[in-house]
Amino acid sequence: MNNDAMQPIPLPTIRRFPEYLRFVEDKRLAGEEWISTTEIGAAIGRKSVVVRKDLSYSGVAGHPRRGFRLEELAPALRRSLGWDNATDAFLVGVGSLGQALLGYGGFANYGMRIVAAFDCNDDITGGSMAQSQIFPIQKLPQLAKRMNVKLGIIAVPQDVAQSVANILVDAGIRGIWNFAPVQLDVPSNVVVRREDLSHGLAVLSYQLREECETIRPE
Amino acid sequence: MNNDAMQPIPLPTIRRFPEYLRFVEDKRLAGEEWISTTEIGAAIGRKSVVVRKDLSYSGVAGHPRRGFRLEELAPALRRSLGWDNATDAFLVGVGSLGQALLGYGGFANYGMRIVAAFDCNDDITGGSMAQSQIFPIQKLPQLAKRMNVKLGIIAVPQDVAQSVANILVDAGIRGIWNFAPVQLDVPSNVVVRREDLSHGLAVLSYQLREECETIRPE
DNA sequence: TCAATATCGATAAGTTATTATCGAATCCTT
DNA sequence: AAGGATTCGATAATAACTTATCGATATTGA
Ligand SMILES: NC(=O)c1ccc[n+]([C@@H]2O[C@H](COP(=O)([O-])OP(=O)(O)OC[C@H]3O[C@@H](n4cnc5c(N)ncnc54)[C@H](O)[C@@H]3O)[C@@H](O)[C@H]2O)c1
Ligand SMILES: NC(=O)c1ccc[n+]([C@@H]2O[C@H](COP(=O)([O-])OP(=O)(O)OC[C@H]3O[C@@H](n4cnc5c(N)ncnc54)[C@H](O)[C@@H]3O)[C@@H](O)[C@H]2O)c1
Structure with a gap:
């Protein structure tokens, strides 16, 4: 409705956008032309009114009795997410999790590309993995600028996460995706997103026990 | 305040519990006896009133001018989360992500223990990783029961995630932690928690762009 | 002993997000 | 061509969560 991202998009909406995008892309590949919020909602398990409200933030207008034009919706969702131009990223820490992330092909769909990896372990550095070269961490500042x-x-392990964060910030990094379960201390103009598995597991454990209790109320 | 988990705990509170728990355990190991919500809030970057409200759901009572007794708080948080008795879990799919999860030591703190892994790839099955044996997926039902x-x-890859979910459900599994980016269709008495990296990356991308734009409003 | 202070716990206010409802627009069927 | 059906988009109502405020309480230190 509005021309561009004038109003801020609520974060719950932003979190749902990737799900819409995935479904929309699937439909587009399947050769469809239109998609309705009813159908999207059914596919991803949400009420259509939620989807409709969310999509209104994307800036595309729907069509009564038809829904939304896929050719329009997919790019609009990408644009809203900032995924229209793939963002280059550095990975620090090529351990078991880092290797999984490096090898993960899905990031291409998420507007991100890992262009280099860094580690402090000499046994790893120098080589490459999944088309990314692995550099010693000391090289990070100059490469970030270049x-x-x-x-x-x-x-990286949590006890060195803060020091790595410092290196990143000093190198001019503006956003950090942190997989270590620690709160990072960074300047206010740097955005940090912590990916903490314990959050999800906490909800699952709680619901699991709640479910069992309601089944067997004692 | 109330005796046990009579009232449901809000999910945002549940998500924050692991952070409190980590900090509380650190303090306990450091030999402290009391902790205040002021201090917890400062450590994990939240207002003390949030912490105070959250902790009220744990059932422990604080002490004016002192705070909460660590010996009481830590077990109460675990209990609220359902982490007081470690839950045994099966891992299905020992690829790059599965290996990272298998090797991750952090789950012990999260009330979970991966007791066996399963894969369909004969090159992997039969061996073991990080103290977990890897079985062919066909063995899952009988082992789950036993x-x-x-x-x-x-x-596992997303295109087989649903079929694996079916196997798990048939084997009597009551909770699924799903790392494949697909919506699983399961009976209503089975709890599913989807761990979708795209959600976090979406928020990060959005905030990163927003931040850059506010810096340069043109 | 008594005042100052830090904290909890409760209540209230404010904000944000979800859900419901309904008219208008369009397409499809007959 | 007309009526029925489906969907959008807006508005309103509800619910959930966050934040502010304040009295009560216990400790500390004068
Ligand atoms: N493995 C998982 O499944 C998992 C899950 C959730 C969170 N995490 C978190 O992710 C982080 C990494 O976990 P992991 O299992 O991959 O650990 P890991 O020990 O396998 O890998 C850590 C890597 O970081 C490198 N490293 C250490 N210090 C460094 C430094 N100062 N600079 C650059 N590189 C450095 C090490 O050489 C190693 O390659 C940890 O904080 C962990 O808590 C892991
Ligand atoms: N690698 C990552 O960093 C990452 C990040 C986010 C999400 N994911 C998701 O996690 C899942 C696994 O990712 P990955 O990178 O480990 O993939 P992968 O290809 O490395 O591993 C998949 C494993 O599953 C096994 N498998 C396949 N079909 C199976 C079946 N029917 N039964 C049992 N095992 C089966 C394969 O043999 C393989 O070992 C994918 O859905 C992916 O989208 C991965």
Whole structure:
């Protein structure tokens, strides 16, 4: 409805956008032209009114009795997410999690590309994995500036996460995706997103026990 | 305040509990006896009133001018989360992500223990990783029953995630931690928690762009 | 002993997000 | 061509969560 991202998009909406996008892309590949919020909602398990409200933030207008035009919706969702131009990213910490992230092909769909990896272990550095070279961590600052990279992924043990964050910030990184379960202390103009598995597991454990209790109320 | 988990705990509170728990355990190991919500809030970056409200759901009472007794708080948080008795879990899919999860030591703190892994790839099955044996997926049903396992972790490619979910459900699994980016269709008495990296990356991308735009409003 | 202070716990206010409802627009069927 | 059906988009109502405020309480230190 509005021309561009004038009003801020609620974060719950932003979180749902990737799900819409995935479904929309599937439909587009299947050759469909229109999609309705009813159908999207059914596919991803949400009420259509939620989807409709969310999509209104994307800026595309729907069509009564038809729904939304896929050709329009997919790019609009990408644009809203900032995924229209793939963002280059550095990965720090090529351990078991780092290797999984490096090898993960899904990030291409998420507007991100890991262009280099860094580690402090000499046995790993120098080689490459999944088309990414692995550099010693000391090389990070100069490469960040040369390649103009603004996004960093932290996959190092938690006790060194803060020091890695400091290196990233000093190197001009503006956004950090942190997989270590610690609160990072960074300047206010740097965005940090912590990916903490314990959050999800907490909800699951709680619901699991709640479910069992309601089944057997004692 | 109330005796036990009579009232449901809000999910945002549940998500914050692991952070409190981590900090509380650190303090306890450091030999402290009391902790205040002021201090917890400062450590994990939240207002003390949030912490105070959250902790009220744990059932422990604080002490004016002192705070909460660590010996009481830590077990109460675990109990609220359902982490007081470690839950046995099966992992399905020993690929790059599955291996990272298998090797991750942190789950011990999260009330979970991966007791066996499963894969369909004969090159992997038969061996073991990080103290967990890897079985062919066909063995899952009988082992689930014999070991009375109720929690399953899905780390297989997305196109087979639903079929794996079906196997888990048929084997009596009551909770599924799903790392594949697909909506699983399961009976209503089975709890599914989807761990979708795209959600976090979406928020990060959005905030990163927003931040850059506010810096340069043109 | 008594005042100052830090904290809890409760209540209230404010904000945000979800859900419900309904008219208008369009397409499809007959 | 007309009526029925489906969907959008807006508004309103509800619910959930966060934040502010304040009295009560216990401790500390004068
Ligand atoms: N493995 C998992 O499934 C998992 C799950 C959730 C969170 N995490 C978190 O992710 C982080 C990494 O976990 P992991 O299992 O991959 O650990 P890991 O020990 O396998 O890998 C850590 C890597 O970081 C490197 N490293 C250490 N210090 C460094 C430094 N100062 N600079 C650069 N590189 C450095 C090490 O050489 C190693 O390669 C941890 O904080 C962990 O808590 C892991
Ligand atoms: N690697 C990552 O960093 C990452 C990040 C986010 C999400 N994911 C998701 O996690 C899942 C696994 O990712 P991955 O990178 O580990 O993939 P992978 O290909 O490395 O591993 C998949 C494993 O599943 C096994 N498998 C396949 N079909 C099976 C079946 N029917 N029964 C049992 N096992 C089966 C394969 O043999 C393989 O070992 C995917 O859905 C992916 O989208 C991965």
